[in-house]
Ligand SMILES: Nc1ncnc2c1ncn2[C@@H]1O[C@H](COP(=O)(O)OP(=O)(O)OP(=O)(O)O)[C@@H](O)[C@H]1O
C-alpha cells in the first residue's frame with residue numbers, strides 16, 4: 020500500500036497559483052525528491068504535507084487516511100511526521116541530547132528508553148561525543164547531524180527535508196548527501212526531499228519529481244529523467260541537451276538534412292504526422308575525423324566545428340552540420356581534439372534521441 | 377499535461393468520498409489559538425478601547441442626566457485661565473524640549489564619535505537622569521534653588537551681597553530646567569543610536585574636501601541624524617506637556633497653571649470628570665499627531681543606516697577640546713543628577729536641612745519615622761511594589777501573546793490587535809487615568825479606591841513598552857524553531873511554552889523590569905485613581921510635598937530610589953549595563 024498520496028494538491032496565494040494540482044504517490048520506504056527552480060512551489064508543497072499550510076484544493080493521504088483537505092487540516096503535531104528545516108531549527112536552549120530526545124519525550128516514552136534511543140541515534144550520526152554540547156558550540160555540519168538525528172529518532176511515518184544542505188559549504192554538502200542516503204538505506208523512512216540542486220537529488224533519491232511553475236512535469240528514477248525526459252523543461256533542467264524541432268513524416272523523423280526511422284527510437288512516437296521536439300544529449304553524439312565505415316543504423320552527417328570550449332573533463336564542441344542552420348552541442352573526451360573550422364563527421368544514435376512535449 | 381484539469385476537478389470529490397468534511401471535523405482540527413485570540417480582543421477592549429471611548433463619550437454628556445451636550449467643552453474652554461494653562465503647557469513643552477536637545481546632542485556626539493574621556497561617567501549621568509523621577513528632582517531643586525533658603529541662592533548672596541536670588545526654581549524657567557535635566561536622556565539615546573550608524577567615511581569625505589572636525593560635525597554628522605534629533609525633541613515635548621509632578625510642585629506655588637494641574641483641579645470636589653475629559657482632548661490630539669510626525673521622521677532614517685552600515689568607524693581625535701566636551705558632560709551630570717541627589721541625601725539625614733552639614737545636624741529620625749511610625753509610608757511601599765509587579769506581569773504576558781499571534785500571522789486582523797496594544801503610547805498618562813476613572817470608578821464595576829483600578833491602569837499604560845519589547849523578542853525567534861517541535865508532535869501552545877518562551881525569557885525579563893521600574897515611579901496616572909489606602913509611593917511623596925516637611929520627604933525619596941536602584945541593579949546584572957537605555 021502506498022504510504023503518502025498527494026491528490027490534486029493546490030495552493031493559491033491571491034491570484035498566483037503557487038502549487039497547481041499536484042499528484043504524487045510515495046510507496047512505503049521510498050525516497051522522492053521535489054526538484055525545481057527557485058519559486059516553483061517546492062517549499063509550499065512540503066509545508067502542506069507537514070500540515071503547516073492548508074491546501075486550497077486536493078487532499079493529502081497517509082496510509083489511506085485523509086490528513087489535509089480544504090477546510091480540514093490535521094495539525095502538524097498529530098501527523099507523526101518529522102521535518103528538517105533549512106535553518107536546522109536546532110533549539111539553542113537545549114543540549115544536543117535534549118534536542119534529540121524532545122520528540123521521544125512527547126511520545127511519553129520512559130526515561131531510560133529515551134536515553135538509550137538518543138544514545139543509539141547519536142552513535143549512528145557520529146555525534147555521541149558531543150551529546151552534552153549546546154548548539155552554539157557546534158559546526159554547521161554537526162548541527163545538520165543533530166537535525167537528522169532528531170528527525171529520525173522518532174521513527175516518523177514520513178520524513179520531510181527542505182533544502183537541508185543549502186547552508187553548508189561544497190565539500191560538506193557532498194559528504195552530507197551520502198550521509199542522508201546512508202541513513203535512508205539504514206532506516207527506510209518514507210522521505211520527501213526538497214532541493215533545487217540536481218546532483219543532490221540524483222545522489223539521494225529513488226525517484227525525482229521535477230517541478231516547474233507549481234506543476235510536476237515528470238516523476239521518474241534519476242537515470243530515466245536523464246535518458247527519457249518527457250518535457251522540454253525536464254530535458255533542459257536535468258543536464259544539458261540539444262532541443263531540435265523536427266517533423267514526423269510517415270514513420271520518419273526529419274530535420275534539416277537528417278531522416279531517422281521513428282521505429283528505431285527507444286520510445287517510438289505514438290501520434291500521427293506533425294511537428295515534434297527532439298532532445299539529444301551532447302554525450303549521445305560522436306565526432307570522427309573520417310567517415311565511419313559501418314553506420315550501424317546511426318545517422319551520419321558531415322559537419323564543421325564552429326566553436327569549442329575545454330572544460331577539463333570534456334571538450335565541448337559546437338557543431339554545424341553541412342548546409343544546415345542548426346548548431347549542436349557535442350561532448351567529447353579531453354583527448355579528442357578538433358580545431359575550429361575543421362570538417363568532421365557526426366554520428367547520432369537514434370536510440371538516444373527522445374521526443375519531448 | 378492535458379489530464380491535470382480532470383485530476384484537479386476530481387480532487388475535492390475524492391475528499392467528499394473518503395471523509396466528509398463535517399462541521400464537527402473542522403471543529404476538531406481548530407487550533408485553541410482562535411479562542412485565545414477572542415479572549416485577547418476582550419482584554420484589549422477592556423484595557424484600552426473602552427476607557428478611551430468612555431472618555432470621549434463622557435466629554436459630551438451632561439453630568440446628571442447623561443444627555444448629549446456641548447456644555448463641557450464650553451465650560452472647559454470658556455475661561456481665560458483655562459486657555460492660559462493650555463498655552464503655558466505648549467510653551468513649557470517647547471522650552472524644555474529645546475533645552476534638552478541643547479544639553480543632549482553634544483553629549484551624544486561626544487560619546488558616539490569622539491575620544492572624549494569619561495564616557496562611562498556620561499553613561500552614568502544619562503542613566504541617573506533616566507531613573508530619577510521628575511518630581512524627586514523637582515524637590516531636590518527646591519533645596520538647591522528655592523528663592524530664600526536654596527543652597528545655590530544662599531551661596532550667591534553670601535558671595536555677592538545681593539538680596540535678589542540668583543535663580544528662582546518656582547518659575548517657568550525653573551520648571552523648564554528641571555524637566556529638561558530630567559528628560560534629556562530621551563534625546564541622547566535617539567541621537568547616539570543614529571550617530572552610531574554614521575560611518576567615519578562620511579566625515580572623511582568632508583575632511584578631504586577641506587572641512588575641519590567642527591565643520592564636518594556641523595555640516596555632515598548632525599544633519600544626518602536630524603530626524604533622530606527631531607524625534608527626541610518631540611518625545612521630550614510630549615513628556616513635558618503630560619507631566620504632572622513638576623508643574624504641581626514648582627508651578628502651583630508660582631501661580632503657574634498648566635493643562636495637567638488644571639485637570640487636577642477639575643478633579644477636586646466636586647469632581648467634574650466630564651469637563652476634565654473635554655479639557656484633555658487637545659492633549660490627546662497633540663500627542664497622537666506628534667507621534668505620527670515622529671514615526672514619519674524616523675521612517676526616513678534609511679538615509680542614515682543604508683549608507684552608514686558596515687562602514688568603518690574611527691573616533692575623532694579632539695586634542696585639547698576633549699576636555700571642553702568632558703566639562704559639558706560633567707556639568708550636565710552635576711546639574712541633573714549629582715547636585716539634586718546630594719542635597720536630597722543631605723536633607724534625608726538632617727534634623728533641619730537648612731542648617732547644612734554639621735555633625736549635630738545628623739539624624740536617622742526621618743527614616744525611623746517613615747519606616748516604623750508613619751501610618752502610610754510602608755503601606756505605600758508595599759502598594760507600589762505589588763501594584764507595579766502585578767501590572768508588569770499582566771502587561772508582559774498580554775504583550776507576549778499578542779506579539780506572538782501577530783508575528784506568526786495566526787489570525788486575521790492581527791495588525792489591528794497590535795495597533796490597539798500600541799495605542800496607549802499616544803495617550804498621556806493623565807488622560808488614560810481620566811478614562812479609567814470615567815469607565816470603571818463608578819458602578820457597575822465600582823473600582824474606585826481599589827488596587828485593581830490602579831493595576832489595570834498601569835498595565836494598560838505600559839502595555840506599549842511591553843509590546844515593543846515582546847515583538848522584538850518574538851521576531852528574533854525563527855518560526856522553524858517551533859515548527860520543528862510541532863512536527864515532532866508538540867501542540868502549538870506546548871511548542872510555545874517549551875521552545876519559544878525559554879528563548880525569549882531574557883528579553884521578557886528585561887521588558888518586565890522596565891515596566892516595573894517606570895510603573896513604580898508613575899505619578900500622573902496614579903494620582904487620579906488612588907484611594908486613601910491604595911496610595912503609591914509617588915502619590916504619597918506628592919502629598920507630603922504639599923506639607924513641606926523636606927527632611928522626611930527626602931528620606932522617602934531615598935527609599936523610593938533605593939528600591940528602584942535594586943531593580944535596575946538586578947536588570948543590569950542579568951541583562952547588561954544598558955538594558956534600560958537600548959532604543960527599542
Ligand atoms: N505566504 C505567501 N504569500 C504569497 N506568496 C507566497 C507565499 N509563500 C510563497 N509564496 C510564493 O509562492 C511561490 C512558491 O514559493 P515556494 O517557497 O514554495 O518556492 P520554492 O520552490 O520553495 O523556492 P526556493 O527554491 O526559492 O525555496 C513563490 O513565488 C513565492 O513568492
Ligand SMILES: [Mg+2]
Pocket residue numbers: 061062063
Ligand atoms: Mg523553498
